[in-house]
Amino acid sequence: MAEQVSWVPEGVDTGKPSAARLYDYLLGGGHNFAADRALAEKFLKAQPNARAIARLNRAFLRRSVLFMIDEGIRQFLDLGSGIPTVGNVHEIAQKADPEAHVVYVDFEEVAVAHSQLILEHDPRATIVQEDMTRPDAVLQAARESGLIDFTQPVGVLTAGVFHFVPPQADPNAVVAAYRDAVPVGSYLAVSQFTQDLQPEEMAGIVEVMKQSQNPMYPRTKSEVEALFAGFELVEPGIVPTPLWRPEGSDTDDPDKAGIYAAVGRKL
Amino acid sequence: MELPELAARWMHALTPTAYIPLSHAEIEHALLDSLRELPESPESVAKRLVSLHATGPDSLSATIEVLSPSFELPVLARLSAAYAQAMRLDAFDQQEQLKVAIVRAKQRVERTLKVSEARFQEVFDSAALGIAITDLTGRCVEANDTLAEIVGLPSGADVVDHDLKEFYRPEDLAPLGASYRNLSEGRLDRFRDQRELIRADGEPVWVLLVVSVLRDADGRPTHHVTMVEDISELHLLQRSLDHQLLHDSLTGLSNRQHFVTQVERLLDGGPITLYHLGLDAFSVVNIGLGQDTGDKLLKIVASRLGRLAAEKNAVLARIGGDEFGFLTVNDTVTSTVEEIQDVLGEPTFVDDHGIALSASIGVVDRPPSFVTAAELMRCANAALRQAKARGKRQWALHDPHDDARRRGKYALAASMPGAWEHGEIEIVYAPVHDLETREVLGAVARLHWDDLSHNDTMALADSTGLSLPIGRWLLREACAQAARWAEEFGDGAPTLHLALGALQSRDEDLVAEVKRALDETGLPPERLRIALDISSVLAGDDNAVVLHDSGIVTALDGFRGGHDELAVLTEVPVRSVITRAPAPTPDSPLHQAMRALIATVHGFGVRFGVDEVHTLADAEHWRQAGADGVIGLLPALTSAEVTDLLRAASQPPGAS
Numbered sequence: 001m002a003e004q005v006s007w008v009p010e011g012v013d014t015g016k017p018s019a020a021r022l023y024d025y026l027l028g029g030g031h032n033f034a035a036d037r038a039l040a041e042k043f044l045k046a047q048p049n050a051r052a053i054a055r056l057n058r059a060f061l062r063r064s065v066l067f068m069i070d071e072g073i074r075q076f077l078d079l080g081s082g083i084p085t086v087g088n089v090h091e092i093a094q095k096a097d098p099e100a101h102v103v104y105v106d107f108e109e110v111a112v113a114h115s116q117l118i119l120e121h122d123p124r125a126t127i128v129q130e131d132m133t134r135p136d137a138v139l140q141a142a143r144e145s146g147l148i149d150f151t152q153p154v155g156v157l158t159a160g161v162f163h164f165v166p167p168q169a170d171p172n173a174v175v176a177a178y179r180d181a182v183p184v185g186s187y188l189a190v191s192q193f194t195q196d197l198q199p200e201e202m203a204g205i206v207e208v209m210k211q212s213q214n215p216m217y218p219r220t221k222s223e224v225e226a227l228f229a230g231f232e233l234v235e236p237g238i239v240p241t242p243l244w245r246p247e248g249s250d251t252d253d254p255d256k257a258g259i260y261a262a263v264g265r266k267l
Numbered sequence: 268m269e270l271p272e273l274a275a276r277w278m279h280a281l282t283p284t285a286y287i288p289l290s291h292a293e294i295e296h297a298l299l300d301s302l303r304e305l306p307e308s309p310e311s312v313a314k315r316l317v318s319l320h321a322t323g324p325d326s327l328s329a330t331i332e333v334l335s336p337s338f339e340l341p342v343l344a345r346l347s348a349a350y351a352q353a354m355r356l357d358a359f360d361q362q363e364q365l366k367v368a369i370v371r372a373k374q375r376v377e378r379t380l381k382v383s384e385a386r387f388q389e390v391f392d393s394a395a396l397g398i399a400i401t402d403l404t405g406r407c408v409e410a411n412d413t414l415a416e417i418v419g420l421p422s423g424a425d426v427v428d429h430d431l432k433e434f435y436r437p438e439d440l441a442p443l444g445a446s447y448r449n450l451s452e453g454r455l456d457r458f459r460d461q462r463e464l465i466r467a468d469g470e471p472v473w474v475l476l477v478v479s480v481l482r483d484a485d486g487r488p489t490h491h492v493t494m495v496e497d498i499s500e501l502h503l504l505q506r507s508l509d510h511q512l513l514h515d516s517l518t519g520l521s522n523r524q525h526f527v528t529q530v531e532r533l534l535d536g537g538p539i540t541l542y543h544l545g546l547d548a549f550s551v552v553n554i555g556l557g558q559d560t561g562d563k564l565l566k567i568v569a570s571r572l573g574r575l576a577a578e579k580n581a582v583l584a585r586i587g588g589d590e591f592g593f594l595t596v597n598d599t600v601t602s603t604v605e606e607i608q609d610v611l612g613e614p615t616f617v618d619d620h621g622i623a624l625s626a627s628i629g630v631v632d633r634p635p636s637f638v639t640a641a642e643l644m645r646c647a648n649a650a651l652r653q654a655k656a657r658g659k660r661q662w663a664l665h666d667p668h669d670d671a672r673r674r675g676k677y678a679l680a681a682s683m684p685g686a687w688e689h690g691e692i693e694i695v696y697a698p699v700h701d702l703e704t705r706e707v708l709g710a711v712a713r714l715h716w717d718d719l720s721h722n723d724t725m726a727l728a729d730s731t732g733l734s735l736p737i738g739r740w741l742l743r744e745a746c747a748q749a750a751r752w753a754e755e756f757g758d759g760a761p762t763l764h765l766a767l768g769a770l771q772s773r774d775e776d777l778v779a780e781v782k783r784a785l786d787e788t789g790l791p792p793e794r795l796r797i798a799l800d801i802s803s804v805l806a807g808d809d810n811a812v813v814l815h816d817s818g819i820v821t822a823l824d825g826f827r828g829g830h831d832e833l834a835v836l837t838e839v840p841v842r843s844v845i846t847r848a849p850a851p852t853p854d855s856p857l858h859q860a861m862r863a864l865i866a867t868v869h870g871f872g873v874r875f876g877v878d879e880v881h882t883l884a885d886a887e888h889w890r891q892a893g894a895d896g897v898i899g900l901l902p903a904l905t906s907a908e909v910t911d912l913l914r915a916a917s918q919p920p921g922a923s
Contacts, residue, residue, distance in 0.1 A: 027285075027286050028285045028286070028320065028322040028323045028324075028326075029361060030357065030358040030360075030361030030362055030365075031361050031362075031364070031365045051323065051324075052283065054286070055283075055285065055286035058286045058288070059286060059288075062288055083365075083368075086286055086287075086288055086320045087286065087288025087320075091288070092288065109372035109373075109375065109376060110365075110368050110369050110372045111368075112372065113367075113368040113369065113370075113371035113372035113375065114364065114365065114368030116368075116371065117364060117367055117368050117371065118364075247290055247291055248291040251279075251283065252283065
């Protein structure tokens, strides 16, 4: 671990790359280590469009938050929020309405510490350290935060999260638990890597991510659809990220976007 | 080119190079401002680009490409230099932020660790169990005060650097060492053991050990955790309980259970002799002088026998109320019997009562080593019964041959309930023949078990208390079978005869049982004949009368021709009597007497039947003497065999 920076304390493994820091790097951020950047190079080799994919995914998160704001949502639960990077949910939401509340959820120590740092002076946003695949614990912590009123509609955000949830963790049941906790009229946003668009590149990504702390599980369109049980998909349904309610005239090729995006409204 | 148009082109060039978290209109507006500012202050434009997050690898080149036709090279050069610097600072900022985050994460982990360590320390310090953490050589690196207290040291700190092995008994070192190795080599997760430790002051202490292994992050064992519970009080209690379980509280001698285990232990050694002593007439003492006196006497006997046992190196136990076991090795029976009688015969005064003591003694001398202790105890007991039968102060050696005979019967009786339960006892049917017409009058239902006759089986059943349930079972099963025959063969079906044992004949519920059997099976009452044991009728039981009144034909079994029996025939309405006797040959003087007896019986209107007549010649002799029917001419058959015969008989001739 020659590249381990001297100020990195013991117990934080910078030698093993993490998906969150890889994402940050692909978005042009600086919250990453040599190991993450080395992984990013491999990732780019497997999927040369990776920077655009990251950017498009982040842009979808922004548009989905703004869409929910337009639909009257003022409180957000961002599951698996990762390390704060450019364009965080509370920044987007509070720019639209300073009264918007955001609860971030992540399990990883550094991501949590980093988020706390960013959110220190924001009374309307917080982070809880829980595993998003344990909805009971997450929901309890979210209630205890006092920032989310579960009698009012909630925007549940899972941008680029479920592709890190293995099938044996039963993602459908995880979503169902959150669905059952929020009132009718709440929204769920999902973006998730798929093998439907570029199967070869996707297989390459899966292979690369096996070397990180976060192996990846792409899903087909019908598997993504299954996550929305009990929700009504809003237009345009499940589509590659750039096609989800695009803003202006983007020139990105949807077939190379790698990720499906969708938003649903709880029935 | 107009600035707004340039701003739009710039925006389109820039947005694919980086994620800028703003709407296109917002980005375009910001870029338009930047274009206006650019000639004067390319540095602030560079800063704005970085703060907008237009920081992708291609963001700068895309910018230069769009702007180069409209701006001078020096302006663009300043913009590039300032952009690089702003990127550098931004990266530093972000790394700094990440560093702070990591330090905080680390601090939180440490805090959590501290809390959990504090919790552990609290558990460790206040545990009621002694806890020692030792390295793999056994050297103690940490121990709590409870452990120190158990091993007799002032505090946990004083245990540190001691080897736990110092507290083991030397003979425990090897087995405990092996158990510890099993843990460190991964063959076990945990072991429990009960051992005696030697305290620092040399005192022993009984402990329960629970030992597990601690591993490092790579799963390699680094330490053992030994939890120690002081169970010495428990241990003493356990031992006292054990003593109570194995000893007689009155005399303090071993009890029967303990004696048997000692017999077991010595059986494999030298030739042993087992004496089973029963005090003669002890019940007389107990009843006549009171139980307190009896108890005192028993204590005296115990202590005298105890002295003798010590002299002879014998094992002594109180194995029953007034019975003692005495076990010797390499012994001469006659002299030991003498010695026992001598110590018991010394004058004994209890509460001013002078009591003469003697014992009957059953002896098993030098049994083969393959017999079990329980078997020996039984043999000694059997010999004691024989000795007692001979009078006081007698002894008897166990006789294996005599024993075998006696035992055969008991063993058979003992196995009877199991045999019945397993269906080994069958019901068979023996034909009853009319001596005059030679026709079959009916079938007697009988028990059949192995090679035992009905009467032997019933006698055994009487001795085990099984005769009532078996008799009822016989009654019901036979009635059911007879009902099936009656249904299938009508008048061709045999009448059912049942001979009841003595107990069942007297059974108060007999009439109800018979009626219930008839009701439940549907057998018409006229198809049933019940033979009662004649002794029950002689004893005044009225079952025969009530059965008769209920329309059931009865007979008396076991008729021997006595006056009392003949008298009964005048009072009790029975159809026949059944006897068992040697056939009266015509040339025998008995022939005439039997003819006269049978004539007398006939005179009362009662028929005369004979059981256990096995040859035609005997049957003929009985016929000549005037008897009406016999049982036993043909072997008894199972119900299926009887059914086959009945079917064959009911076939019209030539139909096969």
